[in-house]
Amino acid sequence: MTDERAHPDLLGLLRGELTNLEATETAEHLDDCEECRSELAGIAVGHSMLTSAARRGESSPSQELSLPPVEDLHRAVARRRRRLGLLVAAAVVLVAGIGVAVLRPWADGGAPAVAPQGPTPAQDPSQDPSQDPSPDPSREAVLLAVDGTGSGSVRMTEDHDEVAMRVQTRGLPPAEPGKFYYIWLLDPATNKMLPLGVMGPEGSASFRLPASLLGRYRAVDVSLEKDDGDPGHAVSSVLRGSYA
Amino acid sequence: MEVSDVVPSATLGARLERGEEGALADVYTAYAPSVLAYLRRYVGPDEAEDVLQRTFLDVWRSAGRFDSRQRLSSWLFTIAHHRAIDALRARRHVPVDLEVIREVRGEDGRETVEQYADAAEVRAAVAELPDHERLVVELAYFAELTQREIADKLGVPLGTVKARAARGTRRLGEALRAAAEESDQR
Numbered sequence: 001m002t003d004e005r006a007h008p009d010l011l012g013l014l015r016g017e018l019t020n021l022e023a024t025e026t027a028e029h030l031d032d033c034e035e036c037r038s039e040l041a042g043i044a045v046g047h048s049m050l051t052s053a054a055r056r057g058e059s060s061p062s063q064e065l066s067l068p069p070v071e072d073l074h075r076a077v078a079r080r081r082r083r084l085g086l087l088v089a090a091a092v093v094l095v096a097g098i099g100v101a102v103l104r105p106w107a108d109g110g111a112p113a114v115a116p117q118g119p120t121p122a123q124d125p126s127q128d129p130s131q132d133p134s135p136d137p138s139r140e141a142v143l144l145a146v147d148g149t150g151s152g153s154v155r156m157t158e159d160h161d162e163v164a165m166r167v168q169t170r171g172l173p174p175a176e177p178g179k180f181y182y183i184w185l186l187d188p189a190t191n192k193m194l195p196l197g198v199m200g201p202e203g204s205a206s207f208r209l210p211a212s213l214l215g216r217y218r219a220v221d222v223s224l225e226k227d228d229g230d231p232g233h234a235v236s237s238v239l240r241g242s243y244a
Numbered sequence: 245m246e247v248s249d250v251v252p253s254a255t256l257g258a259r260l261e262r263g264e265e266g267a268l269a270d271v272y273t274a275y276a277p278s279v280l281a282y283l284r285r286y287v288g289p290d291e292a293e294d295v296l297q298r299t300f301l302d303v304w305r306s307a308g309r310f311d312s313r314q315r316l317s318s319w320l321f322t323i324a325h326h327r328a329i330d331a332l333r334a335r336r337h338v339p340v341d342l343e344v345i346r347e348v349r350g351e352d353g354r355e356t357v358e359q360y361a362d363a364a365e366v367r368a369a370v371a372e373l374p375d376h377e378r379l380v381v382e383l384a385y386f387a388e389l390t391q392r393e394i395a396d397k398l399g400v401p402l403g404t405v406k407a408r409a410a411r412g413t414r415r416l417g418e419a420l421r422a423a424a425e426e427s428d429q430r
Binding site for chain 2: 009010011013015017039042043044045046047048049051052053054055056067068070072074075076077080104190191192193194195226228229230231232233
């Protein structure tokens with residue numbers, strides 16, 4: 001027996017690189033060699049997967065060269081982060097502005113005429129403002145249009161360890177057939193998102209959430225989704241507002 | 245080298261799920277070539293790079309919701325699949341090959357996604373092989389050279405090429421089998 005027969009070219013056998021004579025000799029060797037049969041089984045698995053993979057995907061180096069560099073992705077992510085940051089900042093400024101507008105007459109001695117809105121728990125207007133007020137279990141955030149028109153509000157009422165959340169939108173165009181509005185919680189710092197549910201046909205929706213869960217996010221996002229089975233957030237956010 | 249070192253998807257998936265810095269870039273490096281090849285097939289070379297970027301932006305945005313018990317490549321290709329459909333739908337006035345639509349949207353579409361996900365797993369695992377084995381395996385399977393042609397191209401003895409090709413192929417098969425078994429146990 002030659003060295004070549006002692007170690008037959010098993011991959012060559014699978015890839016059709018052997019002559020008929022070599023293939024026959026390899027077969028005879030395999031009849032008597034348990035070790036090589038085991039080796040062949042191991043190689044055959046990799047060979048099968050590689051052959052299948054080679055049928056799909058890029059095969060020529062010239063195609064591989066046109067892959068956009070990862071830096072392009074980093075730049076796109078940075079742009080998206082900046083955009084999110086600006087939106088959240090705008091929402092915070094607006095919410096703070098509303099809070100100031102509501103609280104200012106109160107500071108002058110008058111009670112606010114409407115329920116205060118803001119990122120912190122609102123005070124009870126019936127109490128003397130000079131005293132430390134107990135926090136109102138309700139708070140409200142404003143939803144601003146990301147692109148296009150529309151606005152809305154999110155009212156959250158704490159009840160022990162639970163928060164009842166009601167989202168009310170205004171001025172959104174009706175969703176086209178095959179599309180729907182969907183509500184999410186968002187943490188702009190990490191872009192972590194939690195799907196809450198589908199917006200009702202009247203432009204409103206209500207949820208009950210554990211308070212601890214709500215505390216791990218900072219904003220509410222409304223997106224326009226296609227009914228295509230994709231559970232991920234579409235690129236198209238339409239409203240967003242910060243509550244913390 | 246441990247077998248598990250050859251298949252990066254489980255580790256990458258867990259890093260992505262944790263929001264670890266650099267995970268997105270590593271996922272891109274490992275899988276973008278395969279995803280791009282998939283997208284080229286359906287949306288064409290002119291639009292494929294844009295759709296690739298949209299796909300990976302979605303990956304970045306959805307990373308916190310990725311469940312590492314899923315197969316990373318299947319998750320990636322499902323997102324790419326949806327972004328490809330979006331791109332085809334957006335072509336209001338451009339004729340789109342019906343065969344392409346049928347393949348990407350129909351029952352075959354999901355099968356195709358899984359086939360490409362499989363291929364991407366293999367390519368990512370090949371990239372993790374020791375360099376001397378990786379080069380031979382890539383030339384044998386993706387450049388379709390015979391072992392003798394590889395020996396001539398690299399200027400190494402044929403026996404060396406055969407040994408490296410056999411070891412690399414076997415190592416790859418073992419690694420992917422181990423990954424599949426690990427996935428089944430989760």
